[in-house]
Amino acid sequence: MPTKATNITADNLITEYAEPIADAVGLDHADYPRTADGLATLLRDAADALGSLDQSRDWLEEAADDLNAVARLGDDGPKTQELLKWVDNALYEAKSDLALG
Template identity: 65%
Template sequence: MTATKTITVDQLIAEYAGPIADSVGLTATDYDATAGGLTNLLRDAADRLSSMDQTGEWLEEAAAELDAIARLGDGGPKTQELLKSIDSTLYEAKSDLELC
């Protein structure tokens, strides 16, 4: 049996906050290193993109899922499921922004 990878909000912040912020002219350190801070950064980044941009939709989706995590609380299989979804979504968004 293989161990499943556990994802944390801190890992998401470390992996994605800086590159996404830099891509749209924001500064990641202007935001709290919390789920709420990442949510705000993602929404601000999405606001800087065209409303027709798929990347903006991904950022909004990830922000909404981070809000759901705040409601669920820490831990548990539902939270981990959401964190994995956020990780995947932010990976796509970051990759897309790097191409611009």
């Protein structure tokens, strides 16, 4: 289930999703900075490791795009929180899908 924190942060998302997503595609999450940009890069690299028809690839790429916007906006504010909630949901779906695959 997506993170239940009142305010979602990039750090919450990194803690919850970076390692299992990286592991699922043979990457090391520790190679990426613990920032929104670092997580976005990890997600793009993970997406590149998946087939072009894999739904998880779409979720990872879209989440990476939104994390880049979060990095520009900062971790607070209603617009940022909406983006982070979408990212949380997308990463939850991708993580679940990758765990089944």
